[in-house]
Amino acid sequence: MAKMMYRDAVVSTIAEEMARDPNVVVLGEDVVGGMGTPGGPEAIGGIWSTSTGLFGKFGADRVIDTPISESAIIGAAAGLALSGKRPVAELMFADFIGVSLDQIWNQLAKFRYMFGGKTRCPAVIRMAYGAGYNAAAQHSQAVHQILTGMPGLKVVMPTTPADVKGLLRTAIRDDDPVIFLEHKALYGVSGEVPDDPDFMIPFGHARLSRAGQDVTIVSTGLLLGFCEAVADRLAAEGIGCDVIDLRTTSPLDEEAILDSVEVTGRLIVVDEAPPRCSLASDICALVSEKAFASLKAPPLGVNPPHTPIPFARELETAYLPSIDKIEAAVRKVLSYR
Amino acid sequence: MQLSREALLRAYRQMKLIREFEERLHVDIQTGEIAGFTHLYCGQEAVAVGVCEHLSVEDKIVSTHRGHGHCLAKGCDVDGMMAEIWGSREGLCKGKGGSMHIADFDQGMLGANGIVGAGAPIAVGAGIACKIDGKGHVAITFSGDGACNQGTTFEAMNMAVVTKASCIFVFENNHYSEHTGFDYAVGTQLDIASRAEAFGMKVWRGDGTDFFSVFETMREVLDYVRVPGNGPAAVEFDTERFFGHFEGDPQRYRGPGELDRIRETRDCIKKFRASVTGAGLLSHEDIDAVDAEVLAAIENATAKAKAAARPTAEDVLTDVYISY
Numbered sequence: 001m002a003k004m005m006y007r008d009a010v011v012s013t014i015a016e017e018m019a020r021d022p023n024v025v026v027l028g029e030d031v032v033g034g035m036g037t038p039g040g041p042e043a044i045g046g047i048w049s050t051s052t053g054l055f056g057k058f059g060a061d062r063v064i065d066t067p068i069s070e071s072a073i074i075g076a077a078a079g080l081a082l083s084g085k086r087p088v089a090e091l092m093f094a095d096f097i098g099v100s101l102d103q104i105w106n107q108l109a110k111f112r113y114m115f116g117g118k119t120r121c122p123a124v125i126r127m128a129y130g131a132g133y134n135a136a137a138q139h140s141q142a143v144h145q146i147l148t149g150m151p152g153l154k155v156v157m158p159t160t161p162a163d164v165k166g167l168l169r170t171a172i173r174d175d176d177p178v179i180f181l182e183h184k185a186l187y188g189v190s191g192e193v194p195d196d197p198d199f200m201i202p203f204g205h206a207r208l209s210r211a212g213q214d215v216t217i218v219s220t221g222l223l224l225g226f227c228e229a230v231a232d233r234l235a236a237e238g239i240g241c242d243v244i245d246l247r248t249t250s251p252l253d254e255e256a257i258l259d260s261v262e263v264t265g266r267l268i269v270v271d272e273a274p275p276r277c278s279l280a281s282d283i284c285a286l287v288s289e290k291a292f293a294s295l296k297a298p299p300l301g302v303n304p305p306h307t308p309i310p311f312a313r314e315l316e317t318a319y320l321p322s323i324d325k326i327e328a329a330v331r332k333v334l335s336y337r
Numbered sequence: 338m339q340l341s342r343e344a345l346l347r348a349y350r351q352m353k354l355i356r357e358f359e360e361r362l363h364v365d366i367q368t369g370e371i372a373g374f375t376h377l378y379c380g381q382e383a384v385a386v387g388v389c390e391h392l393s394v395e396d397k398i399v400s401t402h403r404g405h406g407h408c409l410a411k412g413c414d415v416d417g418m419m420a421e422i423w424g425s426r427e428g429l430c431k432g433k434g435g436s437m438h439i440a441d442f443d444q445g446m447l448g449a450n451g452i453v454g455a456g457a458p459i460a461v462g463a464g465i466a467c468k469i470d471g472k473g474h475v476a477i478t479f480s481g482d483g484a485c486n487q488g489t490t491f492e493a494m495n496m497a498v499v500t501k502a503s504c505i506f507v508f509e510n511n512h513y514s515e516h517t518g519f520d521y522a523v524g525t526q527l528d529i530a531s532r533a534e535a536f537g538m539k540v541w542r543g544d545g546t547d548f549f550s551v552f553e554t555m556r557e558v559l560d561y562v563r564v565p566g567n568g569p570a571a572v573e574f575d576t577e578r579f580f581g582h583f584e585g586d587p588q589r590y591r592g593p594g595e596l597d598r599i600r601e602t603r604d605c606i607k608k609f610r611a612s613v614t615g616a617g618l619l620s621h622e623d624i625d626a627v628d629a630e631v632l633a634a635i636e637n638a639t640a641k642a643k644a645a646a647r648p649t650a651e652d653v654l655t656d657v658y659i660s661y
Contacts, residue, residue: 025465025469061468061469062469064465064500066496066499066500067492067495067496067499069492069493069495069496071458071488071489071492072458072461072489072492072493072495072496073458073496074458075455075457075458075459075461075462075489075492075493076458076459076461076462076465076496076500077462078458078459078462079397079399079447079458079459079460079461079462079463079464079465079466079476080462080463080465080466081462082397082442082447082448082459082462082463083397083447083462083463083466083467083476084466085466085469087462102452102455102489103455103458103459103489106451106452106455107450107452107455107459111440111448112656112657113433113656113657114430114433114434114438114440114448115430115433115434115438115439115440115442115448116428116429116430116431116432116433116434116656117431117655117656118429118430118440118441118442119440119442148660151657151659152657152658154658176658204660250658250660251658251660252660
């Protein structure tokens with residue numbers, strides 16, 4: 001085991017997979033950083049430091065710095081994937097799916113099915129998502145609820161550096177298009193990561209990060225840490241929480257959720273996206289349909305409000321689910337009837 | 338360069354195959370038996386064939402909603418194509434794609450595309466792959482005068498230049514983007530190629546109703562793009578479409594007698610016949626024999642498509658990852 005930051009788990013996994021498979025190529029805006037400047041290539045190395053050093057190791061053919069052209073980036077990834085390569089494309093911010101959605105939704109996601117299974121499309125689209133940096137309405141969003149609803153895509157949301165390592169490796173080796181959502185507020189978080197060069201975490205296998213008998217809390221990403229904090233706080237009072245880190249939203253580990261709710265009878269889903277048609281509403285509906293008899297209280301989502309993300313610190317803090325809001329939700333389901 | 342008799346016959350057969358494939362679809366669609374939207378390529382055959390006759394299966398093309406001609410020219414099986422358009426399980430894409438979504442990766446045909454302008458960025462990726470592989474293969478994207486106005490096309494042209502992708506932008510200017518005239522919708526009034534030139538590409542222009550103009554122009558374009566390091570190029574062919582934007586289009590935008598006139602004076606197949614028989618390269622009998630053989634092939638493909646197995650409800654759930 002080695003201790004590394006979330007962002008280093010991203011770049012080291014890409015580097016390992018590029019060394020292992022010559023078909024893996026990287027492309028995106030400023031993934032080299034400094035091209036065409038006095039500072040020269042790698043003057044920046046990617047604004048999230050998630051591609052640092054790749055250009056020096058693998059060269060311009062395999063580390064392709066692109067103009068600010070998100071449709072062309074995703075489209076080029078699609079074309080590369082249809083031509084035998086394994087592209088790992090980066091959208092600098094997840095919010096930029098807005099200018100490239102056709103290539104994600106109508107192209108990448110549909111090729112395999114629309115062409116009758118005649119091709120696979122092994123492309124990974126990495127993107128930094130999430131609030132916490134006061135980056136306001138167009139640079140802070142969680143977009144998993146949009147992408148999870150699209151047949152043909154797999155959607156990954158790692159929480160820990162170890163999960164980045166294991167899930168990104170699985171994503172790069174997967175033959176379907178994978179959306180890999182990296183929470184920008186987690187890039188600096190450190191954790192133990194296995195050294196095994198083939199360490200992989202299969203998609204659709206959630207991780208139980210806290211175990212308890214009274215309430216099931218489902219989340220992933222930045223908010224998972226908030227859920228763990230709530231579980232630890234309540235444990236002192238003798239209240240036990242199962243905290244389930246989904247890791248992937250498509251595929252969804254239904255079994256882990258349902259098994260837990262069958263024991264606890266209570267469900268909270270903590271979701272960074274707004275409430276309508278959300279991951280939270282989806283999982284609450286799933287549990288209502290499939291584990292109704294086990295429920296002791298209505299399933300409850302904890303989401304931000306149905307508003308754009310505000311800028312000011314006070315406003316962003318008020319917008320996001322917090323430890324206190326999650327705790328209040330847990331107490332609410334515990335006190336039902 | 339003079340083409341061999343075999344090459345001439347093959348090129349003619351390819352154009353005639355596309356023509357008759359679509360003339361037959363135009364008739365069969367009226368019966369209501371064929372589902373969905375169909376956009377016919379009739380009139381533009383010289384472009385698809387004049388381009389694709391230069392290509393190997395290692396060269397890639399990305400097509401459009403008006404893609405039948407590109408597919409057939411690139412080598413897609415005519416029976417599989419017809420079966421796909423009829424929605425059969427035996428179609429090239431098992432009846433899941435239909436007219437606008439035919440692909441055949443074994444032939445280097447990376448897909449027709451229902452979204453106008455979506456193909457260009459995909460071809461840039463395929464062109465980058467060709468560049469990386471360094472074997473002189475190319476990726477070609479076909480775009481019309483409609484797609485040339487999409488931002489994706491602009492992004493793709495710049496990205497191709499910046500990455501030196503082995504990519505060719507073939508613009509087929511048939512003067513109508515859906516139901517709107519070229520003179521209205523394309524701000525660079527004279528042409529499309531000048532846009533590509535402005536993005537830093539070497540460009541060519543040719544007569545898209547003349548197979549020999551397309552073929553000889555493409556020889557130059559390909560000689561240039563197949564040289565590693567040269568990067569992309571673009572070519573514009575002026576052409577005509579003989580049917581509407583989609584089947585059922587009332588075409589009230591056409592001028593009086595326009596369709597008769599273009600069928601009379603701008604038909605690439607008539608022009609090919611006149612050219613090769615006039616020069617004594619092929620006889621009318623040679624060409625008549627191809628015509629008969631093609632008509633029989635289309636009749637056969639149609640009969641097979643009508644009789645082919647239909648997909649079942651179970652087929653809905655295959656060829657995709659399903660979460661729940």
